[in-house]
Amino acid sequence: MSTSHHPRSWVASANDHPDFPLQNLPLGVFSRPGFGKRGGVAIGDFILDLQTALEASLFNGAARVAVEAASRGQLNDFFALGGSSRQALRHELLHLLDEKTLQRERLQAMGERLLVPMADCQMHMPAQVGDYTDFYVGIHHAMNVGKLFRPDNPLLPNYKYVPIAYHGRASTLGVSGMPVRRPNGQTLKPGAETPDFGPSKRLDYELEVGVWIGQGNEAGEPVAIDKAGEHIAGFCLLNDWSARDLQAWEYQPLGPFLSKSFATSISPWVVTAEALAPFRATQPARPEGDPQPMAYLFDEQDQAGGALDIELEVLLLTAQMKAQDIAPQRLSLSNTLNMYWTVAQMVAHHSVNGCKLQAGDLFGTGTLSGPQPGQLGSLLEMTEGGKRAVELPNGETRTFLEAGDEVILKARCRKEGEVSIGFGECRGVVIG
Amino acid sequence: MSTSHHPRSWVASANDHPDFPLQNLPLGVFSRPGFGKRGGVAIGDFILDLQTALEASLFNGAARVAVEAASRGQLNDFFALGGSSRQALRHELLHLLDEKTLQRERLQAMGERLLVPMADCQMHMPAQVGDYTDFYVGIHHAMNVGKLFRPDNPLLPNYKYVPIAYHGRASTLGVSGMPVRRPNGQTLKPGAETPDFGPSKRLDYELEVGVWIGQGNEAGEPVAIDKAGEHIAGFCLLNDWSARDLQAWEYQPLGPFLSKSFATSISPWVVTAEALAPFRATQPARPEGDPQPMAYLFDEQDQAGGALDIELEVLLLTAQMKAQDIAPQRLSLSNTLNMYWTVAQMVAHHSVNGCKLQAGDLFGTGTLSGPQPGQLGSLLEMTEGGKRAVELPNGETRTFLEAGDEVILKARCRKEGEVSIGFGECRGVVIG
Numbered sequence: 001m002s003t004s005h006h007p008r009s010w011v012a013s014a015n016d017h018p019d020f021p022l023q024n025l026p027l028g029v030f031s032r033p034g035f036g037k038r039g040g041v042a043i044g045d046f047i048l049d050l051q052t053a054l055e056a057s058l059f060n061g062a063a064r065v066a067v068e069a070a071s072r073g074q075l076n077d078f079f080a081l082g083g084s085s086r087q088a089l090r091h092e093l094l095h096l097l098d099e100k101t102l103q104r105e106r107l108q109a110m111g112e113r114l115l116v117p118m119a120d121c122q123m124h125m126p127a128q129v130g131d132y133t134d135f136y137v138g139i140h141h142a143m144n145v146g147k148l149f150r151p152d153n154p155l156l157p158n159y160k161y162v163p164i165a166y167h168g169r170a171s172t173l174g175v176s177g178m179p180v181r182r183p184n185g186q187t188l189k190p191g192a193e194t195p196d197f198g199p200s201k202r203l204d205y206e207l208e209v210g211v212w213i214g215q216g217n218e219a220g221e222p223v224a225i226d227k228a229g230e231h232i233a234g235f236c237l238l239n240d241w242s243a244r245d246l247q248a249w250e251y252q253p254l255g256p257f258l259s260k261s262f263a264t265s266i267s268p269w270v271v272t273a274e275a276l277a278p279f280r281a282t283q284p285a286r287p288e289g290d291p292q293p294m295a296y297l298f299d300e301q302d303q304a305g306g307a308l309d310i311e312l313e314v315l316l317l318t319a320q321m322k323a324q325d326i327a328p329q330r331l332s333l334s335n336t337l338n339m340y341w342t343v344a345q346m347v348a349h350h351s352v353n354g355c356k357l358q359a360g361d362l363f364g365t366g367t368l369s370g371p372q373p374g375q376l377g378s379l380l381e382m383t384e385g386g387k388r389a390v391e392l393p394n395g396e397t398r399t400f401l402e403a404g405d406e407v408i409l410k411a412r413c414r415k416e417g418e419v420s421i422g423f424g425e426c427r428g429v430v431i432g
Numbered sequence: 433m434s435t436s437h438h439p440r441s442w443v444a445s446a447n448d449h450p451d452f453p454l455q456n457l458p459l460g461v462f463s464r465p466g467f468g469k470r471g472g473v474a475i476g477d478f479i480l481d482l483q484t485a486l487e488a489s490l491f492n493g494a495a496r497v498a499v500e501a502a503s504r505g506q507l508n509d510f511f512a513l514g515g516s517s518r519q520a521l522r523h524e525l526l527h528l529l530d531e532k533t534l535q536r537e538r539l540q541a542m543g544e545r546l547l548v549p550m551a552d553c554q555m556h557m558p559a560q561v562g563d564y565t566d567f568y569v570g571i572h573h574a575m576n577v578g579k580l581f582r583p584d585n586p587l588l589p590n591y592k593y594v595p596i597a598y599h600g601r602a603s604t605l606g607v608s609g610m611p612v613r614r615p616n617g618q619t620l621k622p623g624a625e626t627p628d629f630g631p632s633k634r635l636d637y638e639l640e641v642g643v644w645i646g647q648g649n650e651a652g653e654p655v656a657i658d659k660a661g662e663h664i665a666g667f668c669l670l671n672d673w674s675a676r677d678l679q680a681w682e683y684q685p686l687g688p689f690l691s692k693s694f695a696t697s698i699s700p701w702v703v704t705a706e707a708l709a710p711f712r713a714t715q716p717a718r719p720e721g722d723p724q725p726m727a728y729l730f731d732e733q734d735q736a737g738g739a740l741d742i743e744l745e746v747l748l749l750t751a752q753m754k755a756q757d758i759a760p761q762r763l764s765l766s767n768t769l770n771m772y773w774t775v776a777q778m779v780a781h782h783s784v785n786g787c788k789l790q791a792g793d794l795f796g797t798g799t800l801s802g803p804q805p806g807q808l809g810s811l812l813e814m815t816e817g818g819k820r821a822v823e824l825p826n827g828e829t830r831t832f833l834e835a836g837d838e839v840i841l842k843a844r845c846r847k848e849g850e851v852s853i854g855f856g857e858c859r860g861v862v863i864g
Contacts, residue, residue, distance in 0.1 A: 131603050136686060156684050161627050162618055166686035167599035167693070171563050171788045172651055181652045183785035186594055186726070195593050197726050219604055219695075220613045246785070252588050254568060254598035255687025258785040261599070263651075294618070294629050353615035353678070353690040356603045 006419045010099045010108070011115065013044030018412070019269075019422030020044055023278075025093050026234070026269035026424075027070055027078070030121040037073035037124050042269055042424070043097055046115040053114065058096060058107075062088035075127045075270065079233040080359035082215040083273070086233070090274050123177070123268035126236075127212065127360035129170040132264070133350060134208075134240060134364040136164040139340035141367035144381040160290050163297070163341040163349040168240075168364065169261035175268040176425055182403070182432040183262040185246035200243035200259075202386060203401040203430060206367040207314050207377030207409055209336055210238035210266050211343055213361035220354040225299050228344035229306075231357065234270035237312075237409045237426035238364045241265065244380055244400070266362070267409070267426040275421055276308065279413035283307035284337055296352050299344045308336040308343065310423075311412045312368055314377065319404025321394055328408055329392050334370045334377055405430045438851045442531045442540070443547065445476030450844070451701075451854030452476055455710075457525050458666070458701035458856075459502055459510070462553040469505035469556050474701055474856070475529055478547040485546065490528060490539075494520035507559045507702065511665040512791035514647040515705070518665070522706050555609070555700035558668075559644065559792035561602045564696070565782060566640075566672060566796040568596040571772035573799035576813040592722050595729070595773040595781040600672075600796065601693035607700040608857055614835070614864040615694040617678035632675035632691075634818060635833040635862060638799040639746050639809030639841055641768055642670035642698050643775055645793035652786040657731050660776035661738075663789065666702035669744075669841045669858035670796045673697065676812055676832070698794070699841070699858040707853055708740065711845035715739035716769055728784050731776045740768040740775065742855075743844045744800055746809065751836025753826055760840055761824050766802045766809055837862045 008015045009022040020026070020042040030047050031037045040047035050071035053059065059067045066089035069078035078085070095101055107114060136142055139159070146154030158164065182203055186195040214233030217223050223231055240260060247259030282305045286292075293299065299306075312335060315328035341349075346365075351357055367377040376382045379400055382390055389397035401407070407430075411423035440447045441454040452458070452474040462479050463469045472479035482503035485491065491499045498521035501510035510517070527533055539546060568574055571591070578586030590596065614635055618627040646665030649655050655663055672692060679691035714737045718724075725731065731738075744767060747760035773781075778797075783789055799809040808814045811832055814822055821829035833839070839862075843855035 131601055158618075158620075158627075158681055158684065162682050164682070164686055165689050167601055167689070169563055169599055169787060170602075171790055171793070172786075181786050184654070184728075185785050186590075188590075194723065195590075195726075197728065222616070243785070249590055250594050250596070251685070251687075252590065253683070253687070254596055255683075255685070257597050257599070258781070258787065261787045262785040291626065294627075296616075296629065349690070353617050353675070353694040354604075354613050355601060355690065355693040358603050361603070 008099045009043065009097045010101065010104050011044045011046055011097060013046065017044045019424050021419050021421060022094065022097055023419045024271065024275045024421040025090055026271045026275065027075060027126065028269045029074060029124045029126050031124065032116055032121045039070040039072060039075060039078070041093060042118070045118050047118050047121055049114055049116055052110065056110065059092050063092040076360040079127060079212060079214040083230055086272060087274060090272065123175050125173065125175055126268060126270050129173055129362045130358045130360055132168040132170040132173060132362045133165050134168040134366060135346050136366040137339045137341040137346065138366045138368040138377065140338055140371050141369040141377055141381065144369060144376065148385045161294070163345055165350065166255045168264065172261055173264050173266060173362065175266055176427045178263065178265055178428060179431045180241050180263045180265070180428045182430060183243050183246065183258065185243060185258050186249055187245040188249045195249055199432065200245055201400065202244035204242045204244050204379045205314065205401070205407045206240035206242055207312055207332060207334060208238040208240050208364045208367055209310065209411070210236040211346065211363040211365070212236065212270055213357050213363070214359055216358040217351055217356060219356040222351045222354060223347050223357070225297060225344055225348040226301065228347035229273065229301065231347055232273060232343060234272045235276065236270060237267040237411050237423050239265040239407060239409055239426050239428060240364055240367070241428070265426050265428045267424050269424045271423055276413060278418045279309050279415050280306050281309035281337065283342060293345065296348055297345045299342050302342040302344055308339070309413065310336040311414065312336065313410040315408040315410070316392070317406040317408065318392060318396055320396060321392065324394055326394055331382065331390065332374065332376050334368050334375045336368060338368050338370050339365060401430045403430055403432055440531045441475065441529045442533065442536050443476045443478060443529060445478065449476045451856050453851050453853060454526065454529055455851045456703065456707045456853040457522055458703045458707065459507060459558065460701045461505060461507060461556045461558050463556065464548055464553045471502040471504060471507060471510070473525060474550070477550050479550050479553055481546055481548055484542065488542065491524050495524040508792040511559060511644060511646045515662055518704060519706060522704065555607050557605065557607055558700060558702050561605055561794045562790045562792055564600040564602040564605060564794045565597050566600040566798060567778050568798040569771045569773040569778065570798045570800040570809065572770055572803050573801040573809055573813065576801060576808070580817045593726070595777055597782065598687045600696065604693055605696050605698060605794065607698055608859045610695065610697055610860060611863045612673050612695045612697070612860045614862060615675050615678065615690065617675060617690050618681055619677040620681045627681055631864065632677055633832065634676035636674045636676050636811045637746065637833065637839045638672035638674055639744055639764060639766060640670040640672050640796045640799055641742065641843070642668040643778065643795040643797070644668065644702055645789050645795070646791055648790040649783055649788060651788040654786060655779050655783045655789070657729060657776055657780040658733065660779035661705065661733065663779055664705060664775060666704045667708065668702060669699040669843050669855050671697040671839060671841055671858050671860060672796055672799070673860070697858050697860045699856050701856045703853070703855055708845060710850045711741050711847050712738050713741035713769065715774060725777065728780055729777045731774050734774040734776055740771070741845065742768040743846065744768065745842040747840040747842070748824070749838040749840065750824060750828055750834070752828055753824065756826055758826055763814065763822065764806065764808050766800050766807045768800060770800050770802050771797060833862045835862055835864055
């Protein structure tokens, strides 16, 4: 594989960086001791401080407008500007950070005012989330979970027509590193007639991708499927922490509530559609006999090679493994090609009833399991509802998460002839 | 009934006002031509402009802090101040607006700068809603709806243990007067195997009370039931517009989504716990054999007479009735005493898993039907799922809502020896 024709950066750590080479340039909100929250761009082991860039007038025209919006303590205004501003900013950044830029000396002279070592920074929520919606587009997950509850009829009749989703809780979203407290709640023991109350005994993760909404729509004006892409600002990883025992008892008839609302973690970097463009793929064909999507969901672009092809990974690091200096253990390797509905279909469906989407809204895809063992996006699936323990390299076993367990989600795009990019990590340690 | 010992206001229209006598003093956000959004207090046919009051230094101490927060274009900061600030403001307002106040001449001289005719004003959302949660605490509604779907087993086994709720859509909340566009969506005709797409044919309202959250809690720190009242800023009416045909097809397994997210209307005035205090009642005893609430839900205060006793009314005005100058027709008269779970129980349950509540969060109670005909909070219930049409005074009939129909919710508190107060209205006209 040769990527030698791709431009390199004068930020040395960006070249061959697993996540943040010059080709990625994701945006986020960071702070460092003594300075307030502000927008930045990941490049190698550094964050380009957009406030410094703005003050130094490094950008002009549309890119300057974009930087003004992106340099603030939240990216909502930047998201609202839409694709052309985002592209203008990327265009300028690609020039500024290229090893061949004529401004290299001036930029290097700005030192850590411009390029802040990532290790010194704390990341924050990239935007204030107005509404958070969690979809259920991972068909293998829906099938696996359905089998546990309804062996004869795992997939409900609406699944292949409706991109199923529910509203999630925005107030408990947090970025990678947020500790995850084990929730208390009601559970019904097998065979019991009355519920118990106490800490969840079946705490789980869910491997998802998050979708940041850019330009919104007016109430009553649905986003057409062929315009849906213009309403997406970027992507992240998302862990939809779930208390399975609370969920089983509470979820009928209105869906999951306290079993999910205690915490949802995301990776802090917003990876743009532009960065993902080289890695688009053809959405796998629907299995023979599956219905065609209805007209408002017919996504010509993704069928023609616009689907997401992102490798997704779950790793587990227990407190004991950490103490023993054992590396995190991979639990799963999946891919966004396991989505039955595309991101464009999610946007079109969400707004088809006139629902207003706003810049900074966040969608989760739902758990993205693959069809094979080793591709499962939750412990519920891996352990078949807690029946088969997962073995770890130090002899520990897990059916569900225990105190001190750290779950690490990663995502990466690779393609022959392209420079790989990554999403960074979405980590969370279970407390209690 | 004598209320002669109760103070009267020098704002003449407040005395004997059906909604806004001196004893109510609800807060809201309003604008009038030429002026921006700001906080105000309803008094008779007027709105007391809190920005004018602030500029004129009408308040001191804790009340001044409260007015500073409440005079802005949204009440979130005021809500966050909590009960003691709210009570200080009420205390001062009761003095200022009392007919015996020594400041009467000075206040009257301020004219419409201080007291703006309500008829000249537009009302706005009282606060920016972080998260909107809709509960399901109307047991008669749960029973009626359950009967339509599961005649043998109308109430699910968790209902009497769990205050069932789901996350709603915050972006499409609007105040009384917001037009309600009929949503498009997928529906499954009876007997059909594949869904159709088009405008909902079973558009309905739901009679609910809204609960504004005041002081929030930190993530991971549940609100104890005996402190729950301190976290409530006030109450409003709420119409959870629902597309029943979309709902029936989409709601499994994750609950209602597009069938509700197109619009939710609220009344604009925030009626405080202090205004409701004289009308508190003893929560009706649970039916014999019902389980006692779990410890975290055991609400001593409401059992001892702290429950809400608010009369709730639904009226319908069709376009034809309007043209014929026929008054709105009452469809239902219900009461908050039909809540199986109290507001305190809702707060305690919502946060028991550590979920963070924030100032300006909004709860809906769920549809509050009574046990009798004439007390039903939705057309779904009144028409038994569309089977029995409702007759209107001009000979029209309705199973579900039609274009031009206006739904009007009202709420009132009455008690022997007390001055009645009202919530104002929550109105919405169906478009299309």
